[in-house]
Amino acid sequence: MLFPTVSFALFFMLVLGLNWALIRRPALWAWFLLASSWFFYGWWDWRFLGLLAASTIVNHWGGVWLYRTRGARARHAWITGLIVFNLGLLGFFKYYGFFVQNAYLLASRLHIPCSLPLLDVILPIGLSFFTFHALSYVIDIYRGEMTPAKRMVGFGAYLAYFPHLVAGPIVRAGDILPQIERPPTRLEPIDIGRAACLILVGIFKKMVIANSLSARMADPVFAGGAAHSAPDTILGVYAYAVQIYCDFSAYSDIAIGLALLMGLRFPINFDAPYFSLSLQEFWRRWHISLSSWLRDYLYVPLGGSRCAPWKIYRNLILTFLLGGLWHGAAWTFVLWGALHGVYLALERILQPFVRTAAAFFGVRSGTGAGRRWPTWIAHGLARLWLFQVVCLAWIFFRAQTWDDATRLLGALTDWKGAVTLWTGINLSVLAIGFLSQFLDGQRIARVWDGLARLPPVVIGLIAAAVLTVILAFGPEGVAPFIYFQF
Amino acid sequence: MAHPSQHGMQIGDDRAAARKGLPLRSVLLAVGVFYVAAALLNGVRIYEETARLPYGRWRTVWLAVAWPLDRLSAMTRLDRPRAWMERHLAQKELDQHAK
Secondary structure (H helix, E strand, O other): OOOOOHHHHHHHHHHHHHHHHHOOOHHHHHHHHHHHHHHHHHHHOHHHHHHHHHHHHHHHHHHHHHHHOOOHHHHHHHHHHHHHHHHHHHHHHHHHHHHHHHHHHHHHHHOOOOOOOOOOOOOOOOHHHHHHHHHHHHHHHHOOOOOOOOOHHHHHHHHHOHHHHOOOOOOOHHHHHHHHHOOOOOOOOEOHHHHHHHHHHHHHHHHHHHHHHHHHHHHHHHOOOOOOOHHHHHHHHHHHHHHHHHHHHHHHHHHHHHHHHOOOOOOOOOOOHHHOOOHHHHHHHOOHHHHHHHHHHHHHHHOOOOOOHHHHHHHHHHHHHHHHHHHOOOHHHHHHHHHHHHHHHHHHHHHHHHHHHHHHOOOOOOOOOOOOOOHHHHHHHHHHHHHHHHHHHHHHHHOOOHHHHHHHHHHOOOOOOOOOOOOHHHHHHHHHHHHHHHHOOOOOHHHHHHHHOOOHHHHHHHHHHHHHHHHHHOOOOOOOOHHHHO | OOOOOOOOOHHHHHHHHOOOOEOHHHHHHHHHHHHHHHHHHHHHHHHHHHHOOOOOHHHHHHHHHHHHHHHHHHHOOOOHHHHHHHHHOOOOOOOOOOO
């Protein structure tokens, strides 16, 4: 069930009504959340409900026994077992084929026999996300940062909650479990202005912008067909950068909006990432839930930034290598992650020189030994540069194979070929998608509050009218969200 | 430019603490009006898209659900705004839906 479809609309209409009918009975409400979420997941493929159930049972009871265990060695053994279980699930379903393929490749190069079974393993949708949810839960219990869920149904509802189940945000148990165990009352106001805006903006970003960018520019350039000139290739890459932002942030926005209507609060997942001045800042604005997860459960345990410089760089590169691998079982994803990790390390190394240069040109304080540059010029150049760096990495992220990526890089040298994609409508769609970042965070809080001041009937009519306009401009059918494949 | 969120929950938590929003009844009324209006404005197109599903039991079920929307939408002529936008602004080729 994709979000912007009639079947989901009917499902949500039913779920919303029952949600508020049952919320006065928290125990029954939690079961309802679990049942509706499992129904949602089972709609995709009922065969994987067993996997979700197994993850729920093992992680809940593992967490309980971990919490009750006192000895350091025993606790360490418990958490190791739980991590191995969760990563084992992820590793088998997501990486078995990748592992076997590369083992065969290596074996053939070394002329040694390899007899690993070739299995056609289907990747269950949402596995990467709910595995990370489960890991954060058990690790937080191990660290003493939270207590286990009072009841397994509450944990199960947190793990499977349908708005975030298949493509995030990766919500922390500490943020959501208290809301499930002490649900909102029917007397508490519902932030409908924010919810409506998030859902409608999300549908617009996905159905109109992301789908248009994909069909008009990104897919033709990244497809392995006719060669494109450098200007067209650049535009195709830019289009993909904005497409993946619109696609993924749309899903997050809709998930947050739906949860708000049901009385639950999710964290934001994007905050105008392409306005960042540095890659470090980019990762505080892009897929915030993933980057903070990697920081708290991988980067910091490796030593984080509180160690020798060479270890910091190693930690950054390793974290992003694994972050890249999380996205998919392919070397192109690993390379994408490695590029980010290496650039982050370079940023740290060059930071003192950048500060010196900025001070010399009087960028920050307006004073200095050298010429004075307005801050907005320096920031503009920094944002432009950062966008190029991120786009270069997106080439590897989007390319299906290494050959596709190198073909695209090669195309960047062809400045004599025909330029066919730089049309008014393409540039307009790209610009609108890029500028939709202004809707992130709480930049349009006044719009949310203004909408909420209108009579409810008017709110409903406006929302229906806006949706109709979006559907009129959107394509036929709904393409899956990009992050479903992760 | 606004500083990036230190903790993603801040916005939701702050707005909840400030009691932003409407009471439940008003929200459910707004959502109900939204569903009815959206169904009337898009009923014809919903039926057309449902008719394109592969033949089978589910198509029969969904068509049965979509048919009243199609009839109401056409009778009230509320399908016309979307058709106009698609034809003149979005420049889509519309199916000739046989009634």
